[in-house]
Amino acid sequence: MTLSGAAMITFLIVLYTGRIIDDCKWWKWGTDLYAALCAFVILVIANIASGGNYKDWSMYFLAFFNSFLVAASAGKLRDKSLDEAERKDKTKASSEQRQ
Numbered sequence: 001m002t003l004s005g006a007a008m009i010t011f012l013i014v015l016y017t018g019r020i021i022d023d024c025k026w027w028k029w030g031t032d033l034y035a036a037l038c039a040f041v042i043l044v045i046a047n048i049a050s051g052g053n054y055k056d057w058s059m060y061f062l063a064f065f066n067s068f069l070v071a072a073s074a075g076k077l078r079d080k081s082l083d084e085a086e087r088k089d090k091t092k093a094s095s096e097q098r099q
Contacts, residue, residue: 006046007073010039014074032071039070 014035021027021034043063052059 003070003073006039006042006070007077009042010035010070011074011077013038013042015078032075035071035074036067039074040064040067043067043070 047059
């Protein structure tokens with residue numbers, strides 16, 4: 001229901017299924033568009049679950065454009081988690097060198 005919630009679930013879905021998509025021969029558009037597609041599905045499901053009318057075209061229109069915002073936020077979550085892991089590795093390596 002929120003940008004952060006949709007971004008987190010998109011991040012987790014793409015994290016766990018991205019490798020399968022990367023290995024698929026029929027999906028040639030990369031993980032970024034896969035994340036946007038996942039975000040679109042998540043937004044549509046969230047709208048319908050919260051009482052939205054599935055026959056209303058504007059819901060799909062808004063979900064389409066918002067899916068790119070959600071996918072971008074999920075990508076930033078991924079970047080932040082990788083940067084944090086690299087920072088911890090560097091800190092650990094430098095402390096081992098001091099000893």
